[in-house]
Amino acid sequence: MTLDTLSTHKTALIRKFENRTALVGVVGLGYVGLPLAVEKAKVGFKVLGFDRNATRVAEINLGVNYIEDVKDEELRDLVLEGHLLEATSEWGRLTAMDAVVICVPTPLTRNLTPDLQFVETVTREVARRLRPGQFICLESTSYPGTTEEVIKPILESTGLREGEDFHLAFSPERVDPGNKRYTTKNTSKVVGAACPASLEVALSFYRQTILEVIPVSSARIAEMVKVFENTFRAVNIALVNELAMLCDRMGMDVWEALDAAGTKPFGIMPFYPGPGVGGHCIPLDPHYLEWKAREYGFNTRFIALAGEINRRMPEFVVGKAMRLLSDHGLGLKSARVLALGMAYKKDVDDARESPSAEVLSLLQARGARVEYHDPHVPRFGAGGTELRSVALDAETLDRADLVIILTDHTDVDYACVVRHAHLVLDTRNATRGLVCDREKVVLL
Numbered sequence: 001m002t003l004d005t006l007s008t009h010k011t012a013l014i015r016k017f018e019n020r021t022a023l024v025g026v027v028g029l030g031y032v033g034l035p036l037a038v039e040k041a042k043v044g045f046k047v048l049g050f051d052r053n054a055t056r057v058a059e060i061n062l063g064v065n066y067i068e069d070v071k072d073e074e075l076r077d078l079v080l081e082g083h084l085l086e087a088t089s090e091w092g093r094l095t096a097m098d099a100v101v102i103c104v105p106t107p108l109t110r111n112l113t114p115d116l117q118f119v120e121t122v123t124r125e126v127a128r129r130l131r132p133g134q135f136i137c138l139e140s141t142s143y144p145g146t147t148e149e150v151i152k153p154i155l156e157s158t159g160l161r162e163g164e165d166f167h168l169a170f171s172p173e174r175v176d177p178g179n180k181r182y183t184t185k186n187t188s189k190v191v192g193a194a195c196p197a198s199l200e201v202a203l204s205f206y207r208q209t210i211l212e213v214i215p216v217s218s219a220r221i222a223e224m225v226k227v228f229e230n231t232f233r234a235v236n237i238a239l240v241n242e243l244a245m246l247c248d249r250m251g252m253d254v255w256e257a258l259d260a261a262g263t264k265p266f267g268i269m270p271f272y273p274g275p276g277v278g279g280h281c282i283p284l285d286p287h288y289l290e291w292k293a294r295e296y297g298f299n300t301r302f303i304a305l306a307g308e309i310n311r312r313m314p315e316f317v318v319g320k321a322m323r324l325l326s327d328h329g330l331g332l333k334s335a336r337v338l339a340l341g342m343a344y345k346k347d348v349d350d351a352r353e354s355p356s357a358e359v360l361s362l363l364q365a366r367g368a369r370v371e372y373h374d375p376h377v378p379r380f381g382a383g384g385t386e387l388r389s390v391a392l393d394a395e396t397l398d399r400a401d402l403v404i405i406l407t408d409h410t411d412v413d414y415a416c417v418v419r420h421a422h423l424v425l426d427t428r429n430a431t432r433g434l435v436c437d438r439e440k441v442v443l444l
């Protein structure tokens with residue numbers, strides 16, 4: 001490959017990004033991929049979304065949205081009017097793509113080690129269709145080294161060379177599901193690449209749709225940035241969870257202490273205790289770094305400890321519920337418990353990895369009769385049975401011996417809950433500010 005061919009590919013790609021004629025492929029149409037695909041189509045790129053889920057593909061091609069952070073009418077117009085966004089399950093169409101962004105899940109195995117099966121499977125599909133002049137970017141969160149040590153060898157097994165025939169980069173997604181203020185477009189984006197030419201290509205790609213794009217010196221640094229960001233959250237959430245358990249032991253109000261600490265105008269950031277840590281990122285991503293660190297003989301104790309404390313919270317909540325019922329002459333066995341909130345955090349409809357599920361199964365294991373209400377999660381599968389969200393009304397509240405608030409959705413009338421409930425365990429301080437019937441409420 002001569003230098004001018006190298007610069008030809010790079011120049012051609014950058015030109016196609018700048019004049020929006022590049023064909024953009026997004027693999028994985030979930031809470032990261034679909035918003036990215038929409039943002040690219042909105043500025044005029046023809047975008048082809050790839051997903052193995054035929055239902056998702058069919059819904060998108062009908063202009064039907066299934067991601068809360070995507071505006072229904074935007075998706076519908078881009079698909080049905082502008083014909084700028086289409087979905088497919090045909091991997092063969094990857095060949096035509098000028099840019100391919102990989103946004104598939106990176107879960108953990110049962111013993112908390114990285115599970116790259118989805119990333120590797122997709123990368124092999126991309127490799128089968130790889131051609132000179134393509135730009136490939138991984139957005140899935142993974143340990144520092146994944147792009148260089150896993151993705152690049154699969155792609156170069158085709159005989160094509162990174163930085164000459166194709167360009168490879170890593171840019172971590174920073175989607176905060178449910179966040180109305182920070183979206184894909186206005187959240188700054190870190191980009192690292194396998195070589196300087198590829199970095200130029202990657203920066204040009206992202207600068208077409210994202211306001212602030214931040215280059216770093218390598219894909220490894222970009223990967224490290226992401227796992228650090230989520231480790232930072234996991235450790236700080238664990239810190240306040242541990243404080244909540246200590247304050248319970250000391251008979252103190254952890255929420256009052258945290259609110260007062262939050263008045264410090266510098267050097268502190270709000271984190272709050274809860275029933276555990278859910279979602280597809282915070283409980284998982286730090287263990288990618290923990291696993292990689294062991295390769296260097298390094299024991300990341302903060303990550304392990306944070307995971308241990310956060311995983312202990314569901315049990316702590318159930319223990320507190322048992323004590324609360326006992327103080328009122330009731331036992332958990334055969335008690336009627338209404339759980340408010342199945343989603344892993346407020347104002348989202350996602351119940352995957354939700355601590356609420358763990359709390360419910362622990363309650364049921366101790367003989368409690370459990371119902372749940374969640375305006376965002378109409379039904380939930382747990383241990384082979386499916387629970388459906390019950391109506392939140394005076395009758396439902398009255399028949400519960402205990403109401404446990406597990407997710408502090410905005411669109412729940414907590415004054416009504418406290419008014420009609422007999423006893424409330426509030427693990428999110430959702431009843432903050434309520435004055436009436438306070439005697440019924442116990443905070444985590």
Ligand code: SAJ
Nearest residue numbers: 174175176177237271272273274277278279281282344345
């Ligand atoms: N949680 C607490 N206390 C807190 C904050 C969170 O108990 O003070 C719990 C939440 O209820 C939830 C879990 O932790 O169950 C994770 O919440 P989260 O908002 O930190 O995590 P995600 O997965 O919804 O979104 C995060 C992003 N969140 C923020 O930066 C605010 C960000 O870390 C990533 O961009 C994103 O994960 C990702 O995809 O990595």
